[in-house]
Amino acid sequence: MPSPLRARLTAVLALSLGALLAVTALVSRPASAASTLNQLAKAQGRYFGSATDNPELSDTAYTAILGSDEFGAITPGNSMKWDATEPSQGQFSYTKGDAVVSFAKARGQIVRGHTLLWHQQLPGWLTSGSWTAAQLTSILQNHIANVAGHYKGQVYSWDVVNEPFNDDGTYRSDLWSNTLGTGYIATALKAARAADPNAKLYINDYNIDGTGAKSDAMYNLVKSLQAQGVPIDGVGFQGHLAIQYGFPTNMQQNLQRFADLGVDVAITELDVRMVLPADATKVATQAQYYTNVVKACLGVSRCVGITIWDYTDKYSWIPGVFSGQGSALPWDENLAKKPDVYGAINTALGGSGGGTPPPTTGCKVAYSANDWGSGFTATVTITNQGPAISGWTLKYSYSGDQKLSQGWNGTWSQSGKDVTVTNTSWNGTLATGASISAGANFTYTGTNTAPTAFAVNGTTCT
Incomplete structure (x- = not known):
């Protein structure tokens, strides 16, 4: 000093x-x-x-x-x-x-x-x-x-x-x-x-x-x-x-x-x-x-x-x-x-880097819901933890009777309890470490339990 x-x-x-x-x-x-x-x-x-x-x-x-x-x-x-x-x-x-x-x-x-x-x-x-x-x-x-x-x-x-x-x-x-x-x-x-x-x-x-x-x-x-x-x-x-x-x-x-x-x-x-x-x-x-x-x-x-x-x-x-x-x-x-x-x-600062190296494969999904009782807005954020990808598809499932109304920042669809989101023309490329968020509105009755498993391009995400 x-x-x-x-x-x-x-x-x-x-x-x-x-x-x-x-x-x-x-x-x-x-x-x-x-x-x-x-x-x-x-x-x-x-x-x-x-x-x-x-x-x-x-x-x-x-x-x-x-x-x-x-x-x-x-x-x-x-x-x-x-x-x-x-x-x-x-x-x-x-x-x-x-x-x-x-x-x-x-x-x-x-x-x-x-x-x-x-x-x-x-x-x-x-x-x-x-x-x-x-x-x-x-x-x-x-x-x-x-x-x-x-x-x-x-x-x-x-x-x-x-x-x-x-x-x-x-x-x-x-x-x-x-x-x-x-x-x-x-x-x-x-x-x-x-x-x-x-x-x-x-x-x-x-x-x-x-x-x-x-x-x-x-x-x-x-x-x-x-x-x-x-x-x-x-x-x-x-x-x-x-x-x-x-x-x-x-x-x-x-x-x-x-x-x-x-x-x-x-x-x-x-x-x-x-x-x-x-x-x-x-x-x-x-x-x-x-x-x-x-x-x-x-x-x-x-x-x-x-x-x-x-x-x-x-x-x-x-x-x-x-x-x-x-x-x-x-x-x-x-x-x-x-x-x-x-x-x-x-x-x-003079160190050796100290960060945790990024995974060479995989993905991470963060899910949140803004719930107003009879419906909710779901937001999913996908982070690519593997090599760069061009085009992505996210899949997950609900356990209740959640029904898709409309989505954005992706093409949303639903079959039964299964939800699929694919990229738009402008957000399909994800570099290593890059993230993208998409959202949708749903209606429901009963309970609204959050999904627990997600997959992107067939790979299970953390």
């Missing part, structure tokens, strides 16, 4: 014992013992983390991976935001945030607090009020004093201000800037320092990963805050990337210019989405993007770590926001490592 980072991490003496051990462990593991993503990152003087959210914590298969050596840092996706922590004015709730912190502390993982001030996920009492500048300043300071004060000594860093800029580099028009002007950022940082003196204080934003108007605006903001004597310790680069838009320009150089100001930089919300379905070409591009991000961080001594925005497609935010896009994370919806993507990250 370069000496500046060691000095900064050693300074965080007021953290709880569990969090402190997690931070100082960044330098304790020799590279020869490293194999997981966080172990490899530790050997490079960084952490590798994941976001999470409270509903996921009830999924024991999920938490077994989240709490493993793959991750050294945890970011709560929603449970520390304003609507969760102060749903009514002056009434604070920390149950959900405490659950995430307790999970991380029990496993020696550090916590990135997220986020004290944002223009979204604000409670109605706040957004519907008519506040003077003095009133809103008091509300802001009181909120940060309570939330950051509650977690004092338990978090490594805070995303104090989240997403203050528009893409053109102008300040976002929102409750804070409209009422308080741009000075609200300095007010928030000062309040956070007073409430949690030893936590690293960040400003966090998206589309600042490469050089451009927005990252220039952030750079100038940091310089301005420093000139005013306002506490600012780091800048968070979210890293929500998409292969169809090209990789950010001069990412490493951009990170370096912020580091040259004397602040830490971190990749805080990394995922790399694509337009579905996935295929070998898209996955290869995605893997290269992940490689590029890791190498950019490793190339800057003050890049302290990388956090992916949850680790599995099962809980990704992407499909719910970007219609028709997804497959953005290193683990798939079944919590299995994606060999190409996980392997690329592992290799870029």
Whole structure:
């Protein structure tokens, strides 16, 4: 680890014992013992983390991976935001945030607090009020004093201000800037320092990963805050990337210019989405993007770590926001490592790849049903685990009286209890590792038991 980072991490003496051990462990593991993503990152003087959210914590298969050596840092996706922590004015709730912190502390993982001030996920009492500048300043300071004060000594860093800029580099028009002007950022940082003196204080934003108007605006903001004597310790680069838009320009150089100001930089919300379905070409591009991000961080001594925005497609935010896009994370919806993507990250961190080699034969089918009582929508996702195929036919059977109404993304037919789906003219080719989803509506009476066996082109699938 370069000496500046060691000095900064050693300074965080007021953290709880569990969090402190997690931070100082960044330098304790020799590279020869490293194999997981966080172990490899530790050997490079960084952490590798994941976001999470409270509903996921009830999924024991999920938490077994989240709490493993793959991750050294945890970011709560929603449970520390304003609507969760102060749903009514002056009434604070920390149950959900405490659950995430307790999970991380029990496993020696550090916590990135997220986020004290944002223009979204604000409670109605706040957004519907008519506040003077003095009133809103008091509300802001009181909120940060309570939330950051509650977690004092338990978090490594805070995303104090989240997403203050528009893409053109102008300040976002929102409750804070409209009422308080741009000075609200300095007010928030000062309040956070007073409430949690030893936590690293960040400003966090998206589309600042490469050089451009927005990252220039952030750079100038940091310089301005420093000139005013306002506490600012780091800048968070979210890293929500998409292969169809090209990789950010001069990412490493951009990170370096912020580091040259004397602040830490971190990749805080990394995922790399694509337009579905996935295929070998898209996955290869995605893997290269992940490689590029890791190498950019490793190339800057003050890049302290990388956090992916949850680790599995099962809980990704992407499909719910970007219609028709997804497959953005290193683990798939079944919590299995994606060999190409996980392997690329592992290799870029200095490992040997670490992914499970793809099977040379076979297929995988995921089945889900949205049931409304007298009918349901069935969705099947086929993943080709063998050599590339040109043309596919899926077969499965129901045990009840389910009757096909209509289907899409395939030609659907039914004979008795047996269902057959064949490819359309545009989705018949499946490269190794590629997936395709098709859906259909059915009616039924009685019980609606899911099918248990599937076959593609005569091969039984897992």
